[in-house]
Amino acid sequence: MHDIIRLVWFDLKHELRPPVWIIMEWITFTIQLGIYGALISQLVTGISNYQQFYAIGFIVMMTFGIGSHTGRHFVEHAHEGRLPYLLSLPISRSKLFLSMALQGGIELALMISVPLAITLALIGNFTFLSVVGAIITLFVLGFGVAGLMLGLSFIAFKSADIYTAITVGLSSIIIRFSTVLYPLMFLPPSYAPVALLSPLTYGADLVRLLLGFDPSILLDPIYAVAVLTALAVSTLGLGMLLLQRLVEGVKSA
Amino acid sequence: MYAVETQNLIKRYGKTHALKGLDFTVNPKEIMVLLGPNGSGKTTLLLILATILKPTSGTAKVMGLDVAKQPTKIRQILGISFQEARGFWRHKPAEILHFHAAICGVPKSERGAKIEEIMKGLELWEARNKLFMHLSGGQTKRLEVSKLLIQRPRFAIFDEPSSQVDLRGKRKIWGEIHKLRDEGSTILVATNEVREAEYLADKVTVLDQGKSVVCDTVRNLKDKIAGGDVVELLLEPGPNNTEELREELSMIEGTVNLVVAGENQYRAHVSMAEAWVPKMTSLCYERKARLLSVRVTEPSLDDVFLHFTGKVLETTTNA
Ligand SMILES: Nc1ncnc2c1ncn2[C@@H]1O[C@H](COP(=O)(O)OP(=O)(O)O)[C@@H](O)[C@H]1O
Numbered sequence: 146m147h148d149i150i151r152l153v154w155f156d157l158k159h160e161l162r163p164p165v166w167i168i169m170e171w172i173t174f175t176i177q178l179g180i181y182g183a184l185i186s187q188l189v190t191g192i193s194n195y196q197q198f199y200a201i202g203f204i205v206m207m208t209f210g211i212g213s214h215t216g217r218h219f220v221e222h223a224h225e226g227r228l229p230y231l232l233s234l235p236i237s238r239s240k241l242f243l244s245m246a247l248q249g250g251i252e253l254a255l256m257i258s259v260p261l262a263i264t265l266a267l268i269g270n271f272t273f274l275s276v277v278g279a280i281i282t283l284f285v286l287g288f289g290v291a292g293l294m295l296g297l298s299f300i301a302f303k304s305a306d307i308y309t310a311i312t313v314g315l316s317s318i319i320i321r322f323s324t325v326l327y328p329l330m331f332l333p334p335s336y337a338p339v340a341l342l343s344p345l346t347y348g349a350d351l352v353r354l355l356l357g358f359d360p361s362i363l364l365d366p367i368y369a370v371a372v373l374t375a376l377a378v379s380t381l382g383l384g385m386l387l388l389q390r391l392v393e394g395v396k397s398a
Numbered sequence: 399m400y401a402v403e404t405q406n407l408i409k410r411y412g413k414t415h416a417l418k419g420l421d422f423t424v425n426p427k428e429i430m431v432l433l434g435p436n437g438s439g440k441t442t443l444l445l446i447l448a449t450i451l452k453p454t455s456g457t458a459k460v461m462g463l464d465v466a467k468q469p470t471k472i473r474q475i476l477g478i479s480f481q482e483a484r485g486f487w488r489h490k491p492a493e494i495l496h497f498h499a500a501i502c503g504v505p506k507s508e509r510g511a512k513i514e515e516i517m518k519g520l521e522l523w524e525a526r527n528k529l530f531m532h533l534s535g536g537q538t539k540r541l542e543v544s545k546l547l548i549q550r551p552r553f554a555i556f557d558e559p560s561s562q563v564d565l566r567g568k569r570k571i572w573g574e575i576h577k578l579r580d581e582g583s584t585i586l587v588a589t590n591e592v593r594e595a596e597y598l599a600d601k602v603t604v605l606d607q608g609k610s611v612v613c614d615t616v617r618n619l620k621d622k623i624a625g626g627d628v629v630e631l632l633l634e635p636g637p638n639n640t641e642e643l644r645e646e647l648s649m650i651e652g653t654v655n656l657v658v659a660g661e662n663q664y665r666a667h668v669s670m671a672e673a674w675v676p677k678m679t680s681l682c683y684e685r686k687a688r689l690l691s692v693r694v695t696e697p698s699l700d701d702v703f704l705h706f707t708g709k710v711l712e713t714t715t716n717a
């Protein structure tokens with residue numbers, strides 16, 4: 146356990162000293178919610194509490210950001226030659242993998258702590274269990290998104306540039322075509338099926354359901370749980386596969 | 399028991415055959431140098447022993463432990479200094495070494511003093527708080543080597559430990575590697591520099607195209623070469639110093655081969671210098687070519703490499 150903490154901290158301390166980017170994200174969240182969210186919620190008539198709906202969507206986007214950052218980080222390690230060093234240390238592969246996941250988890254926890262607190266204060270009416278459920282959902286989503294980035298490295302492993310281009314491009318599509326900002330039923334019929342392909346749709350709707358939104362505008366939670374679980378499990382598999390290819394000497398982006 | 403033992407070790411990267419059935423052993427507590435040109439498979443072998451790379455087939459054991467079956471156990475007794483140190487752009491040397499020492503189990507009470515001693519010894523102390531990305535090539539190499547000198551593993555692997563380092567630095571690094579051996583560690587060094595090999599090796603394995611060509615002590619390798627002596631000649635420039643003379647020199651009885659080593663300079667591999675030199679001087683006297691100097695030396699590892707592989711080892715004489 147000591148080793149895992151050491152590994153996590155070795156890298157994390159450089160991200161957190163100083164923690165400017167996290168604080169900037171908090172400020173962005175507050176401003177977006179306070180101005181844009183408040184204004185737009187007066188225009189949106191279909192949802193009674195659009196500001197809160199929007200707040201959760203924003204947190205889901207942050208989760209996506211951290212998840213994809215963590216996944217890309219892992220791939221870049223492999224590319225830059227840091228992973229061979231880590232692989233040479235007297236720790237098991239599973240501990241190494243765990244330390245990378247843990248680092249992403251800690252970054253996610255820090256990032257969403259303040260926004261989530263503000264959102265909960267806004268909603269006001271929630272139970273302890275529903276909050277725990279929402280947090281778990283966000284972590285599973287983040288982990289799954291990291292896996293998505295690992296998966297992409299197999300498609301684009303020839304070049305780091307192609308990899309970056311694809312992940313950036315795909316990220317914006319995944320966010321736009323999802324229920325992060327509006328419910329599925331409000332989407333134009335031609336977009337709705339595409340939104341069902343975005344993992345954010347499942348994460349956002351499940352969190353909203355847990356925090357007491359009207360189920361009639363949300364996806365069936367059974368699907369959401371199933372999709373998110375499948376995504377997280379495939380992350381584990383892809384992470385191991387990437388390590389495996391590395392020890393076989395296959396260069397990946 | 400051997401410290402390292404490989405049997406019919408094969409590694410392919412797609413179509414590239416990096417190791418082609420390597421049989422290789424290292425005795426405990428000795429420095430084994432792998433000498434071979436770029437691309438001969440040195441790094442591949444080292445990475446397999448460090449359990450970072452999987453062999454395609456064959457077996458490799460470190461201290462009796464199989465790389466495929468007990469990789470974590472092997473990593474607990476082994477340390478590797480990579481050919482290229484990369485990937486810690488935002489870290490500082492002191493911080494990297496503290497992390498390495500801690501994760502490799504150097505007791506907390508000893509870390510600070512050890513790190514200071516090694517960093518000062520390798521002239522890194524001044525740069526201890528620079529960012530890794532601002533270090534020079536030579537400094538990153540010293541840092542990479544320092545990791546093992548602090549860790550002091552039972553089995554230490556150095557991949558080109560002094561490339562890009564100046565001569566003074568090379569001497570320091572070599573001295574430190576000797577010290578580590580004297581404390582009882584087994585050491586494996588890969589290099590393409592003859593001087594490094596001569597300085598460090600208890601034994602040398604010559605590697606060429608993924609195969610071990612020969613393995614022995616430096617002394618025995620040199621004795622094994624037919625034409626055990628090397629004579630270097632420097633002639634006065636002049637009309638009598640001609641191509642015909644060169645041919646006549648190479649016809650002298652006992653000449654194994656004779657190559658032009660520079661302007662008016664020849665390097666001859668001969669079987670017995672005592673017999674060859676008088677014949678050579680009288681030939682030069684007859685042909686009225688004046689000898690400026692004659693030097694009898696023993697063959698270098700360059701000659702050994704040439705002899706066993708038929709190829710010239712391209713060395714980087716950057717120091
Ligand atoms: N990851 C890799 N992918 C493909 N080919 C590789 C890889 N690593 C090394 N090679 C090839 O394998 C051969 C041996 O390389 P290497 O072990 O690095 O030799 P050395 O360390 O002696 O220079 C070379 O032909 C090299 O190009």
Ligand SMILES: [Mg+2]
Pocket residue numbers: 440441442481557
């Ligand atoms: Mg090499």
